[in-house]
Amino acid sequence: MIQLILNNRTLIITLFVLSGIVSPSFVKADEFQDAVTTVNDGDFETAYKMLVPLAEKGQAAAQLILGMMYFKGTGVEKNIVQADKWLLISEKLGQEAGKKNRIFVERQMSSDQILKARKLAKDWLQKP
Numbered sequence: 001m002i003q004l005i006l007n008n009r010t011l012i013i014t015l016f017v018l019s020g021i022v023s024p025s026f027v028k029a030d031e032f033q034d035a036v037t038t039v040n041d042g043d044f045e046t047a048y049k050m051l052v053p054l055a056e057k058g059q060a061a062a063q064l065i066l067g068m069m070y071f072k073g074t075g076v077e078k079n080i081v082q083a084d085k086w087l088l089i090s091e092k093l094g095q096e097a098g099k100k101n102r103i104f105v106e107r108q109m110s111s112d113q114i115l116k117a118r119k120l121a122k123d124w125l126q127k128p
Helices: 008-021 029-040 044-056 060-072 080-092 096-106 111-126
Strands: none
Touching (some): 029 060, 060 096, 080 096, 080 111
């Protein structure tokens, strides 16, 4: 059964798991851990601001979390297209949970929304 981060408690548990699994050499582990701590403290708006630069640098776990924040509207305005974009990018960069969550999210999207998200993800992945 596909598991999706459905509530903040599950999100926090997932963040703890991810923080030990993913820490690419080009992103300081401390930055990601600080963002996880901020999420766990319930300061989602600040966590969002911390996760965006990490996601933009290619940190797949940050992209996964960012996707779920967009999906839930946690710390950021809910945006299913942006959610799918970040989940797809995280999947392409090796996050298995990105794929599982993307499949769930896409079941709630129109075909136009999916096409838009895929184009955004493709454009992001092709940038230098």
